[in-house]
Structure formats: structure tokens, C-alpha cells
Amino acid sequence: MTEAPLRDRLTVRVLLFDPDDRVLLMKGRFPGMPRDGAWFTVGGGAEPGETVLQAAVREVREETGFTEVAFGPVIWRSDGALTLPGGERVMMREHFIVARCAGGEPSRDGWDALERQLALDLRWWSLDELRACQEVVYPTGLAGLLPQVISGRHPPEPLFIPWG
Numbered sequence: 001m002t003e004a005p006l007r008d009r010l011t012v013r014v015l016l017f018d019p020d021d022r023v024l025l026m027k028g029r030f031p032g033m034p035r036d037g038a039w040f041t042v043g044g045g046a047e048p049g050e051t052v053l054q055a056a057v058r059e060v061r062e063e064t065g066f067t068e069v070a071f072g073p074v075i076w077r078s079d080g081a082l083t084l085p086g087g088e089r090v091m092m093r094e095h096f097i098v099a100r101c102a103g104g105e106p107s108r109d110g111w112d113a114l115e116r117q118l119a120l121d122l123r124w125w126s127l128d129e130l131r132a133c134q135e136v137v138y139p140t141g142l143a144g145l146l147p148q149v150i151s152g153r154h155p156p157e158p159l160f161i162p163w164g
């Protein structure tokens with residue numbers, strides 16, 4: 001018996017930087033992730049009819065409270081299957097977009113009930129802290145990918161990076 005095709009889920013991941021070139025990461029736990037959770041960029045699934053940019057603006061506002069954000073280009077793409085809370089398996093069509101803000105303490109006021117249940121932490125990371133991190137961070141190899149992003153050298157077209 002063949003499995004039904006996975007539903008495509010347009011997803012935005014935001015590489016949100018502060019003036020000190022720290023990136024904001026969220027720690028959470030989902031089915032299939034390490035028991036202690038993993039760190040990943042803010043973002044999530046696009047709502048019906050949303051563009052990547054519209055979804056990025058909404059997700060940053062909801063997950064961080066930041067509204068004064070300068071969004072740049074989509075620099076990476078990644079595709080992979082994921083089991084969502086509730087058990088649905090989807091094909092994540094991730095778009096990584098660069099953004100900058102003034103920094104400061106992110107707000108969790110916009111988190112929905114599921115985010116409050118699954119999110120464990122939210123904090124700014126320097127490149128050195130990421131390089132020294134022994135916890136799981138997605139995308140894999142993020143610390144090695146960030147120097148070019150921080151320097152402002154973005155590819156003319158999004159690069160495909162490994163899923164996970």
C-alpha cells in the first residue's frame with residue numbers, strides 16, 4: 001500500500017538579527033525532535049493566501065513582539081517531512097529570510113496555546129555562542145552558515161541547504 005502524498009506547507013524561517021549581529025532562536029520540542037528539544041529560528045507556517053514576506057512579518061510579530069523590522073531576501077530553501085503536533089505529516093517548504101531589528105527583550109505575549117506548550121526558551125545568540133553550543137540547533141550547521149549572512153553577502157537566488 002502506498003502512502004498518501006504529504007501536504008505541502010509553505011513555511012518561513014526568519015534569521016532575525018539585532019545590531020550586535022546576534023540571531024534570535026527559539027527552543028522547542030516537537031514529535032521526532034530530541035527529548036530536550038532543539039533551537040531553531042523564529043517562524044512558522046504561512047496562512048492561506050500569505051506570501052513568504054507576509055508570513056515572516058506576522059510570525060516575527062507573534063513570536064517576538066517586534067514590529068520595527070527590516071526584512072531582506074530569502075537566502076536559503078530547505079524541504080523535508082515533519083510530523084506536526086496532532087500527528088499530521090507534512091512536507092515543509094522552508095524559506096529562510098534575513099531580517100534585522102533594534103533587538104531587546106522579545107515578548108511572548110503573541111504566543112498561542114500550542115506555542116506556550118511547546119516552546120521552552122527564546123534568546124539572542126552570538127556567533128561564538130552558537131559555535132560553542134552543544135545542544136541541537138536547526139538548521140544543522142547554522143553557525144557555519146551565518147558568517148556570510150552577517151557580512152551581508154547574500155546569494156542572488158536562494159541556496160538549498162540540507163533539511164534538519
